Amino acid sequence: MKLNIGVMYGGESVEHEVSVISAIQAMNAIDKTKYNVIPIYISKNREFYSGEELLNMDIYKDLDVLTKTVLQIVLFKENQRVWMKPLKKKMLRSHKQVGIDVIIPVIHGTNGEDGTIQGLLEILDVSYAGCDVIAAAAGQDKAIQKMIFEHEGLPIVPWSWFYYSDFNNQREVYMKRIMKIGYPVIVKPACLGSSIGITIAKNEMEALLAIETASQYDEKIVVEKAIEDLREINCSVLGDRYACKTSVLEEVTKKDVILSYQDKYTGNAKGSKGMASTQRVIPAMLDQETTQLVQKYAITVFKSIGAAGVCRVDFMIDEKTDKLYVNEINTIPGSLAFYLWSHTGVDFISLMDTLIELALERTRRKDKMVYSYASNILANFSNNGSKGMKQ
Numbered sequence: 001m002k003l004n005i006g007v008m009y010g011g012e013s014v015e016h017e018v019s020v021i022s023a024i025q026a027m028n029a030i031d032k033t034k035y036n037v038i039p040i041y042i043s044k045n046r047e048f049y050s051g052e053e054l055l056n057m058d059i060y061k062d063l064d065v066l067t068k069t070v071l072q073i074v075l076f077k078e079n080q081r082v083w084m085k086p087l088k089k090k091m092l093r094s095h096k097q098v099g100i101d102v103i104i105p106v107i108h109g110t111n112g113e114d115g116t117i118q119g120l121l122e123i124l125d126v127s128y129a130g131c132d133v134i135a136a137a138a139g140q141d142k143a144i145q146k147m148i149f150e151h152e153g154l155p156i157v158p159w160s161w162f163y164y165s166d167f168n169n170q171r172e173v174y175m176k177r178i179m180k181i182g183y184p185v186i187v188k189p190a191c192l193g194s195s196i197g198i199t200i201a202k203n204e205m206e207a208l209l210a211i212e213t214a215s216q217y218d219e220k221i222v223v224e225k226a227i228e229d230l231r232e233i234n235c236s237v238l239g240d241r242y243a244c245k246t247s248v249l250e251e252v253t254k255k256d257v258i259l260s261y262q263d264k265y266t267g268n269a270k271g272s273k274g275m276a277s278t279q280r281v282i283p284a285m286l287d288q289e290t291t292q293l294v295q296k297y298a299i300t301v302f303k304s305i306g307a308a309g310v311c312r313v314d315f316m317i318d319e320k321t322d323k324l325y326v327n328e329i330n331t332i333p334g335s336l337a338f339y340l341w342s343h344t345g346v347d348f349i350s351l352m353d354t355l356i357e358l359a360l361e362r363t364r365r366k367d368k369m370v371y372s373y374a375s376n377i378l379a380n381f382s383n384n385g386s387k388g389m390k391q
Contacts, residue, residue: 007027011109026106040075083098104130118133138305148305164218164221178223187207192218198214229318237311310333
């Protein structure tokens, strides 16, 4: 009997369209001889939809038409299983409820990659692929990431962070911090991806404008030293804290100083293939010693936040000094980094198989853990008798 695999994507994030691209790629790669694929699309206003129509990329060209023609659904738990059914009762006659065995989140950015969706899936108690709530939250927040990396002794560039509200109240204090880092600096929203809201600043005036730009996307701002002669190296990690492995490395080429959203997703004139369309060199032209060091650091990063599933760890090399720095981890990378694994001997179908197996294995481990005591102190509770912890 085939398992029902729900692929959850979309969401209200500014990375909505990127998520759609990655999810369509992932759903096409799931082995249909072993699994039933169920799209679970989340619109920009947080409504859930499902249907075979969602497997066709053309339907996303007009989202207003999509939300009016595709079946709106709801997820719920009943009899120890998660089910999907039409939101409107009258639709139950033509669309039966469907059980979901595993969910694969392919949502980039806010309310998807940051632990929010993972929290929903934990409450539903359904097997799901990728990072858990804590790892997802840590992996999305660039300030939290860097704190963890510093604790692990990983090499990172000089940096600082602040809340935009605090910056407005104490501009001189925070501008002195930026001056101490030294221009040029990169200013970015702490909890966003796909290079959205990121600006390079070469002086104080540009830094002020960059902070204003970043604040449109996040209250939390990260500022870090910019490497001018930069090589960008990426490595994917697949597995969990118990066992994981690294992919070959890639070097990403770009038109701009920062790898822009346009470089990543709109550079293909015939239609975007997501991160797979970005200009890159695979394997990266690095010596064996550097390659092994990058892979070693990638596993340390992966384990340090408790990651699971498939992630991509981004590195920087300063060509002036040849010094290697850890940049960040992407817990749900664009295109699920399948292009790195295909060069490592793991095809996209096998990658999706592994994600499903990791999800099921995590559920098996969780089922062996104790989450509550088999007692009910409320059975003998009385408003007059119990004083709680004050007794």
